[in-house]
Amino acid sequence: MSAPLDRDAAISIRGLVKTYGERNAVDGLDLDIRRGEIFALLGPNGAGKTTTVEILEGYRSRDGGDVQVLGQDPATGGRRWRSGIGIVLQSGAGDSQLTCLELLRAQAAYYPDARDPAEVLELVGLAEKAGARGRALSGGQRRRLDVALGIVGKPALLFLDEPTTGFDPEARRQFWSLIRSLRDLGTTMLLTTHYLDEAEELADRVGVITGGRLVEVAVPGELGGRQTAPAVVSWTEDGARRTTPTPTPTAFVAELAARFGGEVPDLAVTRPTLEDVYLQMIGQPA
Numbered sequence: 001m002s003a004p005l006d007r008d009a010a011i012s013i014r015g016l017v018k019t020y021g022e023r024n025a026v027d028g029l030d031l032d033i034r035r036g037e038i039f040a041l042l043g044p045n046g047a048g049k050t051t052t053v054e055i056l057e058g059y060r061s062r063d064g065g066d067v068q069v070l071g072q073d074p075a076t077g078g079r080r081w082r083s084g085i086g087i088v089l090q091s092g093a094g095d096s097q098l099t100c101l102e103l104l105r106a107q108a109a110y111y112p113d114a115r116d117p118a119e120v121l122e123l124v125g126l127a128e129k130a131g132a133r134g135r136a137l138s139g140g141q142r143r144r145l146d147v148a149l150g151i152v153g154k155p156a157l158l159f160l161d162e163p164t165t166g167f168d169p170e171a172r173r174q175f176w177s178l179i180r181s182l183r184d185l186g187t188t189m190l191l192t193t194h195y196l197d198e199a200e201e202l203a204d205r206v207g208v209i210t211g212g213r214l215v216e217v218a219v220p221g222e223l224g225g226r227q228t229a230p231a232v233v234s235w236t237e238d239g240a241r242r243t244t245p246t247p248t249p250t251a252f253v254a255e256l257a258a259r260f261g262g263e264v265p266d267l268a269v270t271r272p273t274l275e276d277v278y279l280q281m282i283g284q285p286a
């Protein structure tokens, strides 16, 4: 039998089940997300991420289990509960006739303790676009506007669904720093992403879900036993690439260096990436 719900957690889930027809899209999921934590939910297409997140947001019913989000069951959470939650959806307000500032003001009006819309535009790096309509924004700027809309109500808990899809590398880095500033302001965040580097960069912990079940929850550096996995030393010798897995890479490299009498050509020491262990976990060859 699983432990009772953790009433201090931002999100606490026990035995969550969601059934479509004969099939359990979510199949007995247990998870606690601490207040102030950034948690990344990873999993292949169809794993059950969106279903789980929408149940937590109060937008989908469940067929079994107990769920608590900010101290309440999302199935019965009222307006006050909802005002503590921010949601950044995949498709946002891009086509609106309103300007960025007008959109944010309209959204802020729904919340009892909203942030100043102009400050929010500043925070997401859109201050210069306050008077621009959604249509006039680039893809990356629209996503920032989506985030701005998600946070203007000063949510204690923010859901981010694949937030950086379509971003260029620089925009992603800027977005990551925005997420970190939100964390510094105390916001709890549940992120779904298919980018493993994003999860590694941002998340305090990651959870891997396949077939509606959580396979593992860990800090990114320890998922799948990464921290104790053997290192792989590779170098070039006699015109060919050599690789050797070893639990003691320092000693191995010292031996190599002695053998070469100095620099080892093209030397590299690597450990499994988060992507390597993730792909192994979901049954795909790396």
Ligand SMILES: Nc1ncnc2c1ncn2[C@@H]1O[C@H](COP(=O)(O)OP(=O)(O)OP(=O)(O)O)[C@@H](O)[C@H]1O
Binding pocket: 020, 025, 043, 044, 045, 046, 047, 048, 049, 050, 051, 052
């Ligand atoms: N409204 C629905 N009716 C029937 N089946 C559904 C419905 N919504 C989701 N499913 C099924 O439930 C399973 C989980 O879907 P879900 O959208 O939660 O996956 P996901 O992990 O978010 O995938 P993705 O990474 O592609 O967004 C899938 O097999 C999907 O086909």
